Amino acid sequence: MSLTADTARKLFMVGLIALAIPAISACNTVKGAGKDIEKGGEAIQDGAEDVQEDITN
Secondary structure, three states: OOOOHHHHHHHHHHHHHHHHHHHHHHHHHHHHHHHHHHHHHHHHHHHHHHHHHHHHO
């Protein structure tokens, strides 16, 4: 079975698109996880500041 250049190009493009779709969605997942971690860090920082104020007062 011999592939023509046109068929090979189409298969390559389909494969490239198939690989790009999960990569694009992974970017959103990582970005969302980063935001969640940042909010968790801010909550810990706020709690630590509250405890420090309670100790000094």
